[in-house]
Amino acid sequence: MKINFRHDDFKAIYKVGNVIKDRAGFIYLIVKKEWQGYTVVNLTNNEIYASYDTMQALIRDFARQGQALVNAELTIL
Structure with missing residues (x-):
């Protein structure tokens, strides 16, 4: 996994x-769940x-200070 961090709102x-x-x-x-x-x-x-x-x-429920957007490349095996 390749990860680069970026802070944003x-x-x-x-x-x-x-x-x-975090x-x-x-x-x-x-993720978006199909029906939920x-x-x-x-x-x-x-x-x-x-x-x-x-x-x-x-x-509103999950966001916290100190979280950063990650530029990640995921490989699914």
């Missing part, structure tokens, strides 16, 4: 397909978080 960071890193070192992927809105997948420990109807609800 929450509205720019939180978009479907974006990868985010201060604790966890790496997250923002949006969710966050923790790529560090394979945990899937609650579903949100809107991206704004996801941002």
Whole structure:
């Protein structure tokens, strides 16, 4: 996995397909579920978080200071 970090505001960071890193070192992927809105997948420990109807609800509940947008290249085997 190739990773480059970039800091941005929450509205720019939180978009479907974006990868985010927090201060604790966890790496997250923002995804859209077909019928259930949006969710966050923790790529560090394979945990899937609650579903949100809107991206704004996801941002309100999940966004924290110290998170950064990651330019990541994922390889699925």
